[in-house]
Amino acid sequence: MKGEYKTKPRNAIIEYLKENADTRFTARDILNAVDVEGVELDRSTVYRNLERLCKEGCLVKYKETGVNATCYQYSEGHGSCHDHMHAQCSVCGKIFHLDNSILEDASAKIKKEYGIEIDYGKTVLMCICQECKKK
């Protein structure tokens, strides 16, 4: 919006998220990285905004194995993270947003065999990404 010079914390955070859409980060990373003049950012502001973005489905939140922190990753152009499955690299922790349609067959089979339905939004497949496979 033109004429709007005051940057709100939320906008500053979203800027950061967009620039780092492929990487995971913690609330502390944001606190350290986001340094916009005139924006008051403290721990609780960051947490509050991250929680809200998670609820809106723009952000996927997960517990990192071995790291005592909650990590986040931004989802842009993947739709709501509440509606699809994710895969996580067990080495670097990177999150991949999966298209549910790839799993339609498996989902139908699981439902038929076991009588259960997959909750896509809560499912994370563990994997090893290409980058980590090269190492």
Ligand SMILES: [Zn+2]
């Ligand atoms: Zn997602």
Ligand SMILES: [Zn+2]
């Ligand atoms: Zn990896």
